[in-house]
Amino acid sequence: EADIYQTPRYLVIGTGKKITLECSQTMGHDKMYWYQQDPGMELHLIHYSYGVNSTEKGDLSSESTVSRIRTEHFPLTLESARPSHTSQYLCASRKSLAGGRDTQYFGPGTRLTVL
Amino acid sequence: KNQVEQSPQSLIILEGKNCTLQCNYTVSPFSNLRWYKQDTGRGPVSLTIMTFSENTKSNGRYTATLDADTKQSSLHITASQLSDSASYICVVSDRGSTLGRLYFGRGTQLTVWP
Numbered sequence: 001e002a003d004i005y006q007t008p009r010y011l012v013i014g015t016g017k018k019i020t021l022e023c024s025q026t027m028g029h030d031k032m033y034w035y036q037q038d039p040g041m042e043l044h045l046i047h048y049s050y051g052v053n054s055t056e057k058g059d060l061s062s063e064s065t066v067s068r069i070r071t072e073h074f075p076l077t078l079e080s081a082r083p084s085h086t087s088q089y090l091c092a093s094r095k096s097l098a099g100g101r102d103t104q105y106f107g108p109g110t111r112l113t114v115l
Numbered sequence: 116k117n118q119v120e121q122s123p124q125s126l127i128i129l130e131g132k133n134c135t136l137q138c139n140y141t142v143s144p145f146s147n148l149r150w151y152k153q154d155t156g157r158g159p160v161s162l163t164i165m166t167f168s169e170n171t172k173s174n175g176r177y178t179a180t181l182d183a184d185t186k187q188s189s190l191h192i193t194a195s196q197l198s199d200s201a202s203y204i205c206v207v208s209d210r211g212s213t214l215g216r217l218y219f220g221r222g223t224q225l226t227v228w229p
Contacts, residue, residue, distance in 0.1 A: 004158075006158075040221065040222075040224070041221055042119075042204075042219040042220060042221045042222070043159075043204075043219045044219075045217070088156075090158050090159075091158075092158075102147075102208075103149075103161055103164060104161075104206075104217065105161075106151075106158030106159045106160070107158050108156075108157050108158050109156065109157060109158050111156065
């Protein structure tokens with residue numbers, strides 16, 4: 001069982017509000033990721049981090065920002081939420097293993113609805 | 116362009132029956148291929164991971180195969196249970212970058228009926 005947590009699990013919020021989606025892992029993994037997933041669609045990488053003070057944008061352009069001040073914590077912030085931000089947001093962390101067997105562990109996700 | 120294609124898009128089977136899900140990929144250079152199970156409203160959970168040299172891997176009632184030459188993988192579920200109802204996602208990792216980038220399929224939505 002992976003020790004990666006996301007809060008809130010569900011969030012309904014009005015347009016223009018600032019929101020922060022929390023993600024924490026207790027496995028000591030250096031690499032962490034944020035994905036966006038619409039129903040029936042594949043996951044799209046929006047942010048990743050190799051470690052403390054390291055953040056990069058992913059493949060899918062996103063108006064969100066992230067920070068990595070502590071190894072275990074990788075929050076995602078939307079300064080002004082819009083209906084187009086409605087989606088499921090999945091946080092993940094990854095442990096590198098020899099032989100190409102590194103495994104990515106996912107959190108339970110946050111279902112965001114912007115009205 | 117690196118891609119992962121899964122079929123069928125959705126599948127309905129009766130409890131106790133077997134089924135096979137397919138995954139074709141064009142990712143290169145290849146590092147590994149994983150199958151994840153994603154319950155509705157939850158994050159994906161890893162079922163199997165296979166590297167280039169492995170052509171079959173089992174995890175209980177789940178058996179994954181890999182043909183690295185044809186770039187195809189399958190996930191076989193034996194004696195299906197109602198709890199197997201979920202989306203099954205094929206994920207391929209490349210080894211061409213430090214990130215070890217992941218490419219996700221859209222998943223096969225499996226529904227098991229009693």
